Amino acid sequence: MSEQVSVAILAAGFGTRMRSRKAKVLHRAGGLTLIEHVVQAAAQVASTPEGIVVVVGHQAEQVQEAVAGSGVRFTVQKEQKGTGHALACCRDLLQPLGGLVLVVYGDCPLLRPETLSALVALQASSHAAATLITTVLADPSGYGRIVRDANGNVAAIVEQKAATPEQRKICEINSGIYCFRGDLLWKHIGELRPNPASGELYLTDLVEILNGHGRRIVPMEVEDSSELLGVNTRVELAEVDRMLRDRKAREMMLAGVTIVRPETVSIDAGVRIGMDTVVEPFVQIQGNTLIGEDCHIGTGSIIRDSILEDGVKVDAFTLIGTSRLDRGAQVGPFARLRLDNHVGSGAHVGNFVELKKVRLGAGAKAMHLAYLGDAAIGEQVNVGAGTITCNYDGRAKHQTRIGKNSFVGSNSTLVAPLEIGEGSYIAAGSVITETVPGDTLALGRARQAMKPGWPSRKRK
Numbered sequence: 001m002s003e004q005v006s007v008a009i010l011a012a013g014f015g016t017r018m019r020s021r022k023a024k025v026l027h028r029a030g031g032l033t034l035i036e037h038v039v040q041a042a043a044q045v046a047s048t049p050e051g052i053v054v055v056v057g058h059q060a061e062q063v064q065e066a067v068a069g070s071g072v073r074f075t076v077q078k079e080q081k082g083t084g085h086a087l088a089c090c091r092d093l094l095q096p097l098g099g100l101v102l103v104v105y106g107d108c109p110l111l112r113p114e115t116l117s118a119l120v121a122l123q124a125s126s127h128a129a130a131t132l133i134t135t136v137l138a139d140p141s142g143y144g145r146i147v148r149d150a151n152g153n154v155a156a157i158v159e160q161k162a163a164t165p166e167q168r169k170i171c172e173i174n175s176g177i178y179c180f181r182g183d184l185l186w187k188h189i190g191e192l193r194p195n196p197a198s199g200e201l202y203l204t205d206l207v208e209i210l211n212g213h214g215r216r217i218v219p220m221e222v223e224d225s226s227e228l229l230g231v232n233t234r235v236e237l238a239e240v241d242r243m244l245r246d247r248k249a250r251e252m253m254l255a256g257v258t259i260v261r262p263e264t265v266s267i268d269a270g271v272r273i274g275m276d277t278v279v280e281p282f283v284q285i286q287g288n289t290l291i292g293e294d295c296h297i298g299t300g301s302i303i304r305d306s307i308l309e310d311g312v313k314v315d316a317f318t319l320i321g322t323s324r325l326d327r328g329a330q331v332g333p334f335a336r337l338r339l340d341n342h343v344g345s346g347a348h349v350g351n352f353v354e355l356k357k358v359r360l361g362a363g364a365k366a367m368h369l370a371y372l373g374d375a376a377i378g379e380q381v382n383v384g385a386g387t388i389t390c391n392y393d394g395r396a397k398h399q400t401r402i403g404k405n406s407f408v409g410s411n412s413t414l415v416a417p418l419e420i421g422e423g424s425y426i427a428a429g430s431v432i433t434e435t436v437p438g439d440t441l442a443l444g445r446a447r448q449a450m451k452p453g454w455p456s457r458k459r460k
Helices: 034-043 060-066 083-088 091-097 113-126 182-191 205-212 234-254 454-459
Strands: 005-010 052-056 073-076 100-105 130-136 145-148 154-158 172-181 217-221 284-286 302-304 319-321 336-339 348-360 365-377 388-390 400-402 413-415 418-420
Touching (some): 005 083, 005 091, 034 060, 052 060, 060 073, 073 091, 100 182, 154 205, 154 217, 172 182, 182 205, 205 217, 413 418
Parallel strands (some): 005 100, 130 217, 284 302, 302 319, 319 336, 336 348, 348 365, 365 388, 365 400
Antiparallel strands (some): 130 172, 145 172
């Protein structure tokens, strides 16, 4: 679109009905804060990121931090004087840009970019003063009703309390989402007057003002009214979260991902998954996780902010956090890749193995009951059951380095800082505290003693 498009996002409110110390737009649904969803949608419509202005108020610094790096600008509504006043706070930043001004709310995360684009396109082609999104509800109780004139334009928005019995029968309601001609918006917004009951300036009054100046307001009816849902309570937050996750699962399945029982699977907005990957029930995939093609994610697994290359297999009930798994790696079941791990191609991490800041080389294996922390483990190393890297001395963390093709016997205790050379063997049950050269067998245990008849004497 050639015409400049700016966006005002009204996000200054406290959100009393959330019963929270946190600003409403900072609550999360679908893996993002509400304000992040709205900013992302706006960014696909606005001409430039600088053309998006977020009106902040309560917990302004935290709201700004939530969308830091997006390039949007901010203005502060110091006093909560209504939606009309909030939009007026954008004047200094948006009026110089000209063009069209889109007005949305920071607590409406379901609004699709395609809908906003359609709104802008209709406004640009209609030459009206503004275009307003409406929808039809079976039960419109509590919403402002759209009263149309003989030409189908918006003649008035009548709030429930002020509506006549006839007007209350109208099922078309006001969404509060507008696209204005910028010149007319800024020319007439100063004509808003405080509501006698609340003392606030209401954006809805601009319809009457613009009509009074002989300007048209065009409605754009949206069939899917769920897009327009705002979040005011924890119950609504949970419902919006469910809808966002349903959308995401559908998007993934249409892109070639198999999701078994998708109603049980939770996938965040920033997740990407490759074709022919299978996701089993009760999986959670969080943050900015990237999963390649032909992967298999087992039941009950949780993956957060990680990269899984093609062909990775994650068995059931495995936790993976901020880690990278190279092509063909296998982890689980019941494994925990706690933090900052890199599992090499074809490597195996088995049941009840925990990794923390570990580089596990290609083809290496740690199959049972081990804790490996702050370690660099070479290719084709085998780590036996019950092995522990003792990485903490009470004051600092230290690294263990194991050369490729080495074998670490079961129940070994490796006391860091420690280096084990390539091709070496650590005997089962050893406590290793000193450097082991390459191609060496290291034993760190007492010699076995035999005392025949001792049990019988003890029993007597």
